[in-house]
Amino acid sequence: MTEGVPPRFRFSSLIAVVLLMSGCGGVQSPWVWVHELPPQKTAAPVIKPGDTLQVSVRNQPSISGQLKVQPNGTYVQPQLGAVAVEGLTEVQASARLAKLLEGVLVNPQVNISIAQPGDNRLAVLGEVKAAGRVALRPEDGMLELLSQVGGLSEFADHDGIYLIRKTGSTALRVRFDYDRLLVGDPKAIGFKLRDGDVVTVK
Numbered sequence: 001m002t003e004g005v006p007p008r009f010r011f012s013s014l015i016a017v018v019l020l021m022s023g024c025g026g027v028q029s030p031w032v033w034v035h036e037l038p039p040q041k042t043a044a045p046v047i048k049p050g051d052t053l054q055v056s057v058r059n060q061p062s063i064s065g066q067l068k069v070q071p072n073g074t075y076v077q078p079q080l081g082a083v084a085v086e087g088l089t090e091v092q093a094s095a096r097l098a099k100l101l102e103g104v105l106v107n108p109q110v111n112i113s114i115a116q117p118g119d120n121r122l123a124v125l126g127e128v129k130a131a132g133r134v135a136l137r138p139e140d141g142m143l144e145l146l147s148q149v150g151g152l153s154e155f156a157d158h159d160g161i162y163l164i165r166k167t168g169s170t171a172l173r174v175r176f177d178y179d180r181l182l183v184g185d186p187k188a189i190g191f192k193l194r195d196g197d198v199v200t201v202k
Helices: 007-021 090-101 142-148 178-182 186-190
Strands: 052-057 065-068 074-077 081-084 110-116 120-126 132-136 161-167 170-176 198-201
Touching: 052 074, 052 090, 065 074, 081 090, 090 110, 120 142, 132 142, 142 161, 142 178, 142 186, 142 198, 170 178, 178 186
Parallel strands: 120 198
Antiparallel strands: 052 065, 052 110, 074 081, 120 132, 161 170, 161 198
């Protein structure tokens, strides 16, 4: 129950939850305005639950095909069973499967690619009209995300939109201004959201 609790106290509690979800402890990196970030590097996509994989094993059509990654981060490979691939790049997943097939095939030649990406899932907390977990298309950005949750609430601070992205043992902490999003600021609307991002609106 949050009725009757001032928004600033609700936000403080939500920030604590965000920090716990992000694994942030000890000294934390400062918030960085999105328009002050260097250009985002194009990173190799990583496999996540919901993705459909194209698994190709050379000269082995019976164990090749399109296979879906399950919620537990594995897919079922014929002759082997469950293979854990969540968080791996296509190259890493190909190497893992080739290694597993060494006891089954002679010199297995393997290629795994993401044939159909699953939805990106992000958590949205704080002063929005419908907080919760949201599914977005890969090309969607912050403005589309806020639209999905009904926009900002009447109590929201327009320059108090915060994103936390866990990157290994550290976290990227980015701040957005809603008015910059609305006028089409290139860096603000061009920032690419990723699966697992957490957004909090003050």
